[in-house]
Amino acid sequence: MFDSIGDMPLHPLVVHAVVVGAPLAALLGFLFAVPRLRAWARWPLGVVAVGAFAAAVVAKESGEGLQRSLGITPGTPTIGPLIARHSMLATQLLVVLAAYGVLAVLSALVVGRGGAGVVRVVDRVLPALLVVVGVLVLVWCFRVGDAGSRAVWNPTGTQTY
Template identity: 45%
Template sequence: MHPLAVHATVLLIPLAGLLGVMFAIPRTRAWSRLPLLVISLGAVVSTYVSKQSGTKFQESKGLGLGGPSAELVDRHAELANFLFIIVLVFAAVAVVTFVLTRGNAPRALVSGLSLLLVIGAVALAVQTYRVGEIGARAVWNPAGNLDYSSSSGD
């Protein structure tokens, strides 16, 4: 289940961040307000499902893991827990933004919320990358001895 659940998370988190940046742009603010709310809440749900399925997956495979794989999976889980917190905070800001920016909201409020959304979008992108990178390394190259950067066609 975890490898499948992750796909929704990897789609929804960056999309939520993109919509947060779009809200910060005056020209796309009105259009992005509702999708920002919906996608951010969807990201919370998908991240929770990914985290829970990852925990179950780790428990089912835990006895067979050892060495570098176990260390990478543990680090992956730690980073995923922090990602979930970032997603929760970002979604909370999205909800506040949706509620407080109906009609003629004060410019300073919209600017402050926009700044928080852009900062949150960067945090989402960085942490999503970190979680995914170490998760992929745990699956595909736990010992770190494979070099995928070299070209074989030279």
């Protein structure tokens, strides 16, 4: 189901949605943490965070489908361990994006909704958590992409760029 579109593998196409969506969600979380930008970033944050998570689910499933169709296992010489590492990091990114999506939607729904002049604990804690988990999103997005690109473009580690 998640293997291809026509004769093209789906994975290299859909990863671009994660590469754009995850950092954009993190950026919107950073903007949401600034009280005067909160109203502007509120709903885009929730929508983009959920969309990035959905794209990551499709990317992970399509990557596993591509791996199966190519017959790559962790024991496959040279590329097998690299793909296994990429897959492990992608699973971790999925967990981080799920947590970020929950935080983003929860923040959009409850932060700053306490009435005029009321500053609640959640108005400080949730934006701070968004920033911390947003940094994790950026770091894991980089790590997953780096592992995947090394597996595809430099599996022997002999190229220097």
